[in-house]
Amino acid sequence: MRRLWAVFRKDLAIELRTKDSLNTMLFFGIVVLVVFHFALRSGEVEARAAAPGVLWVAFAFAGTLGLNRMFAAEKENGCLEGLMMMPADRGVLYLGKMLAGTVFMLAAEAVIFVASLVFFNLEVWGELPWLALVFFVGTLGFTAVGTLLAAVAVNTRMREVLLPVILFPVVLPVLIHAVEATALVLGGADRGELKLPLAVLSVFTVVFGTIAYLLFEHVLED
Amino acid sequence: MIEVRGLAKYYGRQSALRSLDLRIARGDFIALFGRNGAGKTTFLRILAGLARPSAGSCRIAPAAGGAGRETAARTRGRIGYLSHHTSLYPDLTALENLRFFARLAGVPADDAFLAGRIGAVGLAGREREPVRTYSRGMQQRLGIARAFLHDPDLLLLDEPFTGLDQAGADFLKRYLVGARRAGKTCVMALHDAELGHQLASRLVVIDRGTAALDAERDSLPLDAFRARYAAILGPQPPAGGGAS
Numbered sequence: 199m200r201r202l203w204a205v206f207r208k209d210l211a212i213e214l215r216t217k218d219s220l221n222t223m224l225f226f227g228i229v230v231l232v233v234f235h236f237a238l239r240s241g242e243v244e245a246r247a248a249a250p251g252v253l254w255v256a257f258a259f260a261g262t263l264g265l266n267r268m269f270a271a272e273k274e275n276g277c278l279e280g281l282m283m284m285p286a287d288r289g290v291l292y293l294g295k296m297l298a299g300t301v302f303m304l305a306a307e308a309v310i311f312v313a314s315l316v317f318f319n320l321e322v323w324g325e326l327p328w329l330a331l332v333f334f335v336g337t338l339g340f341t342a343v344g345t346l347l348a349a350v351a352v353n354t355r356m357r358e359v360l361l362p363v364i365l366f367p368v369v370l371p372v373l374i375h376a377v378e379a380t381a382l383v384l385g386g387a388d389r390g391e392l393k394l395p396l397a398v399l400s401v402f403t404v405v406f407g408t409i410a411y412l413l414f415e416h417v418l419e420d
Numbered sequence: 421m422i423e424v425r426g427l428a429k430y431y432g433r434q435s436a437l438r439s440l441d442l443r444i445a446r447g448d449f450i451a452l453f454g455r456n457g458a459g460k461t462t463f464l465r466i467l468a469g470l471a472r473p474s475a476g477s478c479r480i481a482p483a484a485g486g487a488g489r490e491t492a493a494r495t496r497g498r499i500g501y502l503s504h505h506t507s508l509y510p511d512l513t514a515l516e517n518l519r520f521f522a523r524l525a526g527v528p529a530d531d532a533f534l535a536g537r538i539g540a541v542g543l544a545g546r547e548r549e550p551v552r553t554y555s556r557g558m559q560q561r562l563g564i565a566r567a568f569l570h571d572p573d574l575l576l577l578d579e580p581f582t583g584l585d586q587a588g589a590d591f592l593k594r595y596l597v598g599a600r601r602a603g604k605t606c607v608m609a610l611h612d613a614e615l616g617h618q619l620a621s622r623l624v625v626i627d628r629g630t631a632a633l634d635a636e637r638d639s640l641p642l643d644a645f646r647a648r649y650a651a652i653l654g655p656q657p658p659a660g661g662g663a664s
Contacts, residue, residue, distance in 0.1 A: 204523035212511050275559075276505020280566065282470055283507075284524035285497025287489055415489070420471035 201286045205294025210301070212271065219267040219302050223260035227310035230256040235317040249318045250380035254373055256310050257333075258340065261303045262362050265344045268299055269352040278352070278418065288415035296345040296407070303337050320384070328383045328392070335396055336376030339403040343369050346410035350417045368406075375399050421446045421574070421605055422467065426476035428629070429462050436462040438629030439476065444607065449600045451616030451637075452609045454626035455653055460609035461503075463626070464576045467607065468501040480574070497525065500572030502580050506563030510552035514538050514562050517551060518569060525570040541565045542587055556583045564592060575599060577608035581615070593619065613649050617642045625652050 213219055234252040238245040272278040281291055311333070314320065322329060344365055351361040366373075379395035422444035429437045437459040444450065454460050465471040466478050469492065480495055508517050515534055522529040538547050541561040551559060560583040568575075575596075581589050596619050599606060610616045616623060617637060623645060625633035632652045640648070 201524050204520055208509070208512070208516075208520045211516065212509060215511050271509075275510060276503055276507045277509055279470060279501070279503055279505060280507025280521065281524070283468060283496055283499065283501045284521065285493045285526065285570070286524050287493050289489070415492075419469070420465065 201284075201290045202294045202297065205281075205291055206297045206301075209268065209295070209298035213298075213302060218271070219264040220306060222267055223264045223302070223306035224309055226263055227256040227260040227306060228313055230259060231310065231313055231317045245318045246320060246384070247381075249314060249320060250377045250384060252318070253311065253314055253380060254336070254377045256314075257303070257307050257337070258366070258369070258373055259362075260306050260310065261299075261337070261340055261344060262365060264302050264306065265299050265341070265348040266351070266358055266361050268295065268302070269348045270357065273352055282415075282418050288418060289411040292345060292349075292411055292414035295349075296341050296410075299341040299345050299348075300337055303341060304334065307333050307337065322384060325383050325386075328389070329380065332376060332379040332383060332392075332396070335399045335403070336372060336379070339372035339376070339399045339406070340369055342403045342407040342410060343372070346406075346414060346417065349414060353418075353420075372399060372402055375402075421448075421481050423479045424476070425478075427463070427466065427473050427478055428475040429459070429466065429471065430474045435629055437466075437473075437626075440626070440630055442624070442631060442634070444605060446605055447603045447621075448605055449596075449619065449621040450607045450624055451620035451622070452607055452624050452626065453611065453613065453616060453649065453653070454609075458626045459629050460626055461578055464501070464503075464578050464607065464609060468499055468576050469496060470501075497570060498572055499574045499576060500567045500570070501576045502563060502567040503578045504582070506551075506559045507566060508551045508559060508562055511550060513548050513550055514543060514554075515547040517562070518566060521566050521569055527570045537565045537569060538562070541591060557585045557588055560584050561588050561591070564588075564595070568595070573604050575604060575606040575608070577606065579609055579611070581610070581612070613646055614642060617645055625649060627652050 231252065234248065235245070238248050272281065282288065311329070315322070347365045347368070348361055351357045351364065354360050375395040375398045379392055379399070382391050382395070424440055424442040427437050427440040428435065440459070440463065452460050452463070462471065466473050467480070512520070515531060515538065518534045518537060519529045522534060535544070535547050538544065541564055543558060543561060546554070546558070551562065554562065564580070580592055584592060596606065600621070608620070621637050623633065623635050623637055623640060624631055633648055
């Protein structure tokens with residue numbers, strides 16, 4: 199646990215100092231909102247109905263950039279080698295990186311979501327706790343897989359291009375159920391209907407998180 | 421302590437190691453020579469557990485029993501690996517870097533202990549400056565402090581003198597002499613035959629992915645070693661050559 203916190207705190211300290219990941223994620227997320235805002239305003243599709251999909255497109259692309267950046271920083275100066283040589287279970291490194299990725303992504307999501315309230319004219323104050331729960335569970339599912347695949351991609355020549363190519367097909371169930379759950383909350387559906395998508399997201403996170411924890415040390419080696 | 425049998429590593433159709441056999445006893449201090457691309461770095465990376473062999477085996481005697489992942493982690497705790505990279509985070513200070521690695525290694529992470537380690541490599545007074553502001557040589561010195569922070573008993577060093585100024589090189593020589601006296605085991609890749617002959621107890625030359633020479637230093641005076649070295653690899657290149 200102490201080692202997990204050490205990895206998380208190190209990533210947090212670097213991010214607070216450089217803001218590399220957050221700036222990139224926010225810039226991209228806001229651009230997605232702006233583009234969809236203008237596209238939907240000129241069409242017949244109700245912007246509010248499209249908001250869940252637009253939000254998760256912005257979250258997913260911003261998250262991919264953030265994960266890529268987080269692991270690219272580990273390649274600089276061969277820091278990943280230094281991490282791998284530590285007498286710690288390499289699965290703990292995965293958990294520390296996943297925790298950091300989740301916190302960065304949630305921070306970016308908070309800002310992107312506030313911006314979406316303006317762009318899509320949403321009034322969701324009463325739904326905020328439920329939305330926060332959906333965003334949290336969906337983001338965990340995304341980073342559970344994303345952290346492992348970002349570690350795979352960082353050791354290749356095409357790292358920036360490869361991550362979305364290998365990540366999105368695997369993480370599609372997370373995105374589908376996260377969009378569904380977000381739509382249910384924004385549509386004022388009965389809270390009981392949230393059980394299924396949240397359960398699917400939770401099971402996905404546990405199953406893929408466990409697999410990633412066990413595989414992480416193998417994907418780091420040449 | 422280490423048994424290497426038929427070790428081979430291929431990157432696509434390119435072979436870095438073909439069939440390397442080597443037994444390394446506790447306390448052996450090996451200077452590893454070879455042309456660029458001979459497989460020295462690959463060999464060290466396999467020993468360090470950073471790369472998997474394509475064929476053959478490389479076994480480091482375990483510190484104690486236990487489950488596979490735990491044993492692997494304990495074995496890593498006995499290894500100090502210094503590669504061409506310093507493995508330091510440029511946006512953290514020297515103290516923050518060492519504190520982070522100390523926490524992962526499970527050694528004391530208090531400022532006084534870490535400042536002592538930083539001072540030992542000649543960087544006293546620069547502890548709280550970001551590593552990004554350090555020169556290449558200073559980063560290499562701090563990289564040495566990081567690699568040896570947990571007092572490992574197996575040292576794997578890949579061109580450790582590259583980038584060091586005279587004071588840094590003197591520090592590293594003193595450290596290695598002390599480590600040899602303390603009975604630590606070391607495998608270091610070098611290009612400088614004289615330096616390797618001075619520091620090591622055993623001289624190994626890798627050529628075409630196999631061990632072309634493996635001799636005790638005391639049985640091979642420097643001039644004789646130079647002649648053998650030149651016969652295998654050609655004339656001695658200038659010291660401080662590139663990666664392998």
